[in-house]
Amino acid sequence: MEEIRGSDFASPETMRDFISFYKRLSGQQEPIYPIDDFFGMGKAWVAFRHDDVVQILKDPRFLKNMRSLAPQQNEQKSFESNDSVSQIIEWLNNMPNMLTVDPPDHTRLRRLASKAFTPRMVEELRPRIQQIADELLDAVMEKGEMDLIADFAYPLPIIVISEMLGIPTADRNLFREWTHTLGNAALMPGREAEVAATFEEFTRYIKSMLADKRKHPGNDVTSKLVEAYDEGDKLNENELLSTIWLLITAGHETTVNLIGNGVLALLNHPDQLRLLQSDPSIIPTAVEELLRYVGPVIITSRVAGEDITMHGQEIRKGDMIVISLGGANLDPNKFANPEALDITREENEHLAFGKGIHLCLGAPLARLEAQIAFATLLGRLPDLHLAIEPEQLNYHLTTLRSLVSLPVKF
Numbered sequence: 001m002e003e004i005r006g007s008d009f010a011s012p013e014t015m016r017d018f019i020s021f022y023k024r025l026s027g028q029q030e031p032i033y034p035i036d037d038f039f040g041m042g043k044a045w046v047a048f049r050h051d052d053v054v055q056i057l058k059d060p061r062f063l064k065n066m067r068s069l070a071p072q073q074n075e076q077k078s079f080e081s082n083d084s085v086s087q088i089i090e091w092l093n094n095m096p097n098m099l100t101v102d103p104p105d106h107t108r109l110r111r112l113a114s115k116a117f118t119p120r121m122v123e124e125l126r127p128r129i130q131q132i133a134d135e136l137l138d139a140v141m142e143k144g145e146m147d148l149i150a151d152f153a154y155p156l157p158i159i160v161i162s163e164m165l166g167i168p169t170a171d172r173n174l175f176r177e178w179t180h181t182l183g184n185a186a187l188m189p190g191r192e193a194e195v196a197a198t199f200e201e202f203t204r205y206i207k208s209m210l211a212d213k214r215k216h217p218g219n220d221v222t223s224k225l226v227e228a229y230d231e232g233d234k235l236n237e238n239e240l241l242s243t244i245w246l247l248i249t250a251g252h253e254t255t256v257n258l259i260g261n262g263v264l265a266l267l268n269h270p271d272q273l274r275l276l277q278s279d280p281s282i283i284p285t286a287v288e289e290l291l292r293y294v295g296p297v298i299i300t301s302r303v304a305g306e307d308i309t310m311h312g313q314e315i316r317k318g319d320m321i322v323i324s325l326g327g328a329n330l331d332p333n334k335f336a337n338p339e340a341l342d343i344t345r346e347e348n349e350h351l352a353f354g355k356g357i358h359l360c361l362g363a364p365l366a367r368l369e370a371q372i373a374f375a376t377l378l379g380r381l382p383d384l385h386l387a388i389e390p391e392q393l394n395y396h397l398t399t400l401r402s403l404v405s406l407p408v409k410f
């Protein structure tokens, strides 16, 4: 069986045919599989079985915060010099937000943001999300064609998260390049100057936005976080900046891809598309299946907080674990007929939103956005089909499953 390399996790071939990649991964002899280098971060272990992934995500010995393990972790880092991009990547990876820290900091930071993302709060956004979806389609209806990513899947969640955070509508396009460049900084050797400039622009913008919210607070999540910061010991300035960065990035790089990948999967499975068109009441079940089958976040990571033995492998304190959520979602020991897209699947304990204390905070929002997006698309565009050959589709070079564009006609 062909060896797996770190770069395989972001390659267009993997994104194009994830099932083949998963077969290579699960065909390895070791269920906890060692790889030599993961994007310059050194040696790592890969977990891809559903039960292993759940176990790791729920085990408090596997940490998010690499800094807590210094100096071992620092020795492992292959960030050579003091070059600014290495520092930026390191900073981005270690920014103190809920996704990069462990309890008790995690509990504190998650609690502060969670009030905005309860299912009830999210449900209240329904009419506005529907209005945005309709307006986006109104703008392209007459043309009979669109790039489903640029014209629909991307703006929908961006408008929603921008409004939640109180980011001026006119500025939201700035964030696309920023989040893409910074989110993939580790994968962009040779583009150091661009990464550094983007980072500076981004932090300058957020700092001035925070100052503005302090002077003119609104009913948005950013104003609430600024208020918590001003009240004293609830979060520090770095945590405030970093939490806003996390919410913006999570809102930019995820739901867009669920909608894009989901539409493509349905177009590739006309029987499932027809089934959904004939019975829109199954949209919530279909969204869960699309999350399992083509969910955008296919890997996450942890670091071992102590020496741990799994499946006979000796994972050392400080070792990195690459967790294949996409792989676990195809595990035949967990899912009946996992390679089939079945939008009526009832037993579907997928891990597209992770598991344990870091379970996606935005899951209720992502689900609602996706349900409205699919209902609106299928209801208004009954003749939706691809405008190019499937082989012409391209994916971004990132560890997210993320289409560059999806030209469709209707």
Ligand code: HEM
Pocket: 098, 099, 100, 110, 161, 246, 247, 248, 250, 251, 254, 255, 258, 295, 296, 297, 300, 301, 325, 351, 352, 353, 354, 355, 357, 358, 359, 360, 361, 362, 363, 365, 366
């Ligand atoms: C389809 C869309 C989405 C997917 C597939 C997704 C996936 C994930 C995954 C897998 C994690 C856990 C990562 C880990 O354990 O290492 C996560 C965490 C998180 N997600 Fe999402 N996400 C989506 C949408 C969103 C949205 C729209 C938001 C909010 C704007 C959001 C906010 C967050 C936050 C704040 C965390 C960190 C939670 C914590 O550390 O306690 N996500 N997401």
